[in-house]
Amino acid sequence: MSPEFIKEALRNVRYPGFSRDIVSFGLVKEVRHENGSLYVQLEVATKDPKIPEQIFKDCHAALDHLPDVGSVKVEITVKDPQGAQGASSEALQGKSSIPGVKRIIAVASGKGGVGKSTVAANLAVALAKSGAKVGLCDCDLYGPSVAQLFGSHERPMANERDEIIPIEAYGLKLMSMGFLLEDRSPVIVRGPMATRYTQQFLRQVEWGELDYLVLDLPPGTGDIQLTIVQTVAVDGAVIVTTPQEMALIDARKAVSMFAKVNVPILGLIENMAWFECDHGQRYYLFGEGGGVREAAILNVPLLAQIPIDPQTRERGDAGTPVALIPAAEHPVSAAFQEVAAAMRAKLPVG
CATH class of the missing domain: 3.40.50.300 (P-loop containing nucleotide triphosphate hydrolases)
Structure with missing residues (x-):
């Protein structure tokens, strides 16, 4: 299963409150499919804990039923948008x-x-x-x-x-x-x-x-x-x-x-x-x-x-x-x- 196929599935996951998906929003940092296990790494800059929680649930809903997938692991790194200054803070938000x-x-x-x-x-x-x-x-x-x-x-x-x-x-x-x-x-x-x-x-x-x-x-x-x-x-x-x-x-x-x-x-x-x-x-x-x-x-x-x-x-x-x-x-x-x-x-x- 190619990374492009996985990302296409993740395009069904919307950023909470918006019509745009998490892929085009720049949140997906890494996807891997090895030996039937699917790994997805996301990065979110927010102070609202409900946003990563909802994204986590929606990612599993989009990925758990894909063919040839035994397990799905979704990791979300939550960054404080105020926690860094200058270019580093901006980079976290894409x-x-x-x-x-x-x-x-x-x-x-x-x-x-x-x-x-x-x-x-x-x-x-x-x-x-x-x-x-x-x-x-x-x-x-x-x-x-x-x-x-x-x-x-x-x-x-x-x-x-x-x-x-x-x-x-x-x-x-x-x-x-x-x-x-x-x-x-x-x-x-x-x-x-x-x-x-x-x-x-x-x-x-x-x-x-x-x-x-x-x-x-x-x-x-x-x-x-x-x-x-x-x-x-x-x-x-x-x-x-x-x-x-x-x-x-x-x-x-x-x-x-x-x-x-x-x-x-x-x-x-x-x-x-x-x-x-x-x-x-x-x-x-x-x-x-x-x-x-x-x-x-x-x-x-x-x-x-x-x-x-x-x-x-x-x-x-x-x-x-x-x-x-x-x-x-x-x-x-x-x-x-x-x-x-x-x-x-x-x-x-x-």
């Missing part, structure tokens, strides 16, 4: 840094329509305005927004090493599927191809020297999110939600996903928190204070409450993010400058 990039921040949401891409774009702009060297990678392959948000229709070129040269706008380096497609062209790819594109955006783009690379993740907790966290060492995630319970339910799922893969939550942003009329009256169209309460329940910082603001929408449509306005002249821009300051305090670059 991740590594992007050359030249000091910090990676993921901006995520549990569901679509909460303004995650607008938040990611304006956070990147605010970080750049603070003096940092910043890149923004649009990892939402099916609904890319960065090209529109920055008003660019350029097509990326390649360098002599066949790396994609990112588009530059307002002092940021940008990469998005939107730069590669016509406006009305859909992205129709299955999971493996989406994984390949995502890895190319992270690994085969000439990002150069960056203090921060902001990742605009697609909504949900699917293959692309898992590909990202197992491909590169994400320093932390910002969760975007709107105040209503329907959005908060999915935000909790996003928080849980990052906890399972040992990515710290940097904080929560409540978007579309209210609408303020010209006479100063606030209307809480999606409920009041849902993000405040959720941040307290999750024990994570509430980084900002962003109101529904016509100028923010108009500038997004025009390709000039609202964070480009001086903070003293616009409250939403000021809020994003505060979030950027919090990110720099949490994730200093020296």
Whole structure:
């Protein structure tokens, strides 16, 4: 029985809480079949004891009934993700840094329509305005927004090493599927191809020297999110939600996903928190204070409450993010400058 045959059987074992299997997740370190005995060595970086227990049971369920197998021995080495520093800790989780990039921040949401891409774009702009060297990678392959948000229709070129040269706008380096497609062209790819594109955006783009690379993740907790966290060492995630319970339910799922893969939550942003009329009256169209309460329940910082603001929408449509306005002249821009300051305090670059 070949190692490839054994690994194919192990592809039926999912990492708990995800659709991806333990083979593609990089947990299988060794497989052997000798004299009817099957030996499998796994390595897991987690603080949750239930994860290796479930994987152990599922491995036996997948292997015990294989032909010509007398006994099955599954050994799982559990590593503390906080127990080592630098490259060794990252290696235990199958991740590594992007050359030249000091910090990676993921901006995520549990569901679509909460303004995650607008938040990611304006956070990147605010970080750049603070003096940092910043890149923004649009990892939402099916609904890319960065090209529109920055008003660019350029097509990326390649360098002599066949790396994609990112588009530059307002002092940021940008990469998005939107730069590669016509406006009305859909992205129709299955999971493996989406994984390949995502890895190319992270690994085969000439990002150069960056203090921060902001990742605009697609909504949900699917293959692309898992590909990202197992491909590169994400320093932390910002969760975007709107105040209503329907959005908060999915935000909790996003928080849980990052906890399972040992990515710290940097904080929560409540978007579309209210609408303020010209006479100063606030209307809480999606409920009041849902993000405040959720941040307290999750024990994570509430980084900002962003109101529904016509100028923010108009500038997004025009390709000039609202964070480009001086903070003293616009409250939403000021809020994003505060979030950027919090990110720099949490994730200093020296």
